[in-house]
Amino acid sequence: xxxxxxxxxxxxxxxxxxxxxxxxxxxxxxxxxxxxxxxxxxxxxxxxxxxxxxxxxxxxxxxxxxxxxxxxxxxxxxxxxxxxxxxxxxxxxxx
Numbered sequence: 001x002x003x004x005x006x007x008x009x010x011x012x013x014x015x016x017x018x019x020x021x022x023x024x025x026x027x028x029x030x031x032x033x034x035x036x037x038x039x040x041x042x043x044x045x046x047x048x049x050x051x052x053x054x055x056x057x058x059x060x061x062x063x064x065x066x067x068x069x070x071x072x073x074x075x076x077x078x079x080x081x082x083x084x085x086x087x088x089x090x091x092x093x094x095x
Contacts, residue, residue, distance in 0.1 A: 010039035
């Protein structure tokens with residue numbers, strides 16, 4: 001699944017974001033987006049963690065400050081989540 005990370009500095013790199021998030025997520029890849037303001041990139045971060053963990057961790061980290069900037073952690077709504085991304089108690093089966 002993917003998360004969006006905002007509030008980065010212009011000197012951020014894919015490697016620095018991956019290293020910074022490694023203690024919270026199992027990071028698969030990071031893609032920086034510098035369109036608009038190059039001094040304020042945002043990142044699309046692909047993680048291998050299940051939805052519940054990503055949700056809880058994003059809520060814990062949202063709003064913390066890094067080098068004077070408030071970080072934002074957003075989970076895009078339009079994602080293909082398979083059954084393996086949700087724990088059994090998070091799944092809803094309507095038959």
